Amino acid sequence: MKRALLTGISAAMLLSPLAAVTATPASASAVTASVAATPAYKEAVKQGNTLAKGLKNYSAAVTAGDIDRMDMLFDGVSKQLRVVESSIGKVAxxxxxxxxLGKYVTPAKKELERTMYEVSQFRLALKIYEKITGGDVLYWHNNITHRHGYKEFDADLLKLERLKKRAAAIKKAGNYSPLPSLIYWEIGIEESMAASVNLLIYNLKFEYFLDEEENIFEAELYYDDFTRYLKHKENLIEGLPPIKDKTGLYKVYVQSARSTIERIKYEVSQIRLLKRVEELAKAGRISEAKAELSKLRGLRQRAALMREESQYKPLPAAVDADIHQYEQKLRTSYQL
Known part of the structure; x- marks a missing residue:
């Protein structure tokens, strides 16, 4: 069963009630026998004991760093907490x-508040990965194309970053003890898988511009964004603790994207050099434009040397042809 994200829960929903129930008023007396015998009180105690049992299991999962079990138990404890609050409200x-409230509700609210954003992070990371792969990882890997979008998943990954900040803020505000590192390790695995697969989608789109459309100018527009995206995902994967699949993640996703970037970096540099030349020429700074244009030969030599020494897939002939055409247009238009 899919469990809902907890992103709609605000800190105020738990912190405010806690302030009211943390301590029993000094004037409160022990529960009288007559009150303890009422159906309302008995029901409140019954539901409270059920909550306490569920909370004990949940806390054990937290202590063990078992985020999967925390995810399974969280909603049940939350639901029972609401039942208990309702039952207590009927006690005279x-x-x-x-x-x-002090016996049953306060401990439950504190434990849920302490962990709710980690559970939300875990659920969101799973949701992103499932949404990207459609729930069938093997089929997806065999059928992924450049037409899969990556921007919608970027928005989800940014939401995940916000949840991390909220988790840190609520720990500080509530003076809560840190959670076991294993919890963050598990969340990191799911996030890394989602980010890595999204990187693959971006890489395929980038390669499509190059190898199918043979449009180096379109690829140049995406180059910086792709490079930043790669660096972010690379840091995310490298930040994981040593795991069996870490090398595989790095090789399949990060190295593949890095190869794409390395494969065209000198062609992108040539286009950007020519754009600077055009700007200078349009401004009437012809001498400076000629000086910049003289650097083009060196870039081409480095590109040729890199292709000789590397195992990268050759670029389509149209790429060099388009760059030369752009160069010739500038030389003719501005007599460079």
Whole structure:
């Protein structure tokens, strides 16, 4: 069963009630026998004990760093907490209610508040990965194309970053003890898988511009964004603890994208050099434009040397042809 994200839960929803139930009023007296015998009180205690049992199991999962089990138990504990609060609200006497709230509700709210953003991170990371792959990883890997979008998943990954910040803020505000590192390790694995697959989509789109459309100018427009995206995902994967699949993640996703960038970096540099030449020429700074244009030969030599020494797939002939055509247009238009 899919569990809902907890992103709609705000800190105020848990922190504010806690302030009211943390301590029992000094004037509150022990529960009288007559109140303890009422159906409302008995029901509140019954539901409270059920909550306490569920909370014990949940806390054990937290202590063990078992985010999968935390994910499974969180909604049940949250639901039972609401039942308990409703039951306690029917008990007579503010002192009696405060005692029950302090015994059952406060510990549950503190534990849920302490961990809710980690559970949300885990669920969101899983949701992103499942949405990207369609729930069938093997089929997806065999059928992925450049037509798969990556920007919508970027928005989800940014949401994940915001959840991390909220988690840190709530730990500080509530003075809560840190969670076991294993929890963040598991979340990091899911996030890295989602980010890595999204990087693959971006890489395929980039390669499509080069090898199918043979449009080096379109690739140049995306080059910086792709490079930044690669660096972010590379740092994310490298930040993981040593794991069996880490090398595989790096090789399949990061090295593949890096090869794409390396494969065209000198062609991108040539286009950008020619764009600077055009700007200078349009401004009437012909001498400076000629000086810049003289650097083009060196870039071409480095590009040729890199292609000889590397195992990269050759670029389409149209790439060099388009760059030469751009150069010739500038030379003719501005007599360079």
């Amino acid at each position: 006497g503010p002192g009696n209610r405060a005692e029950l």
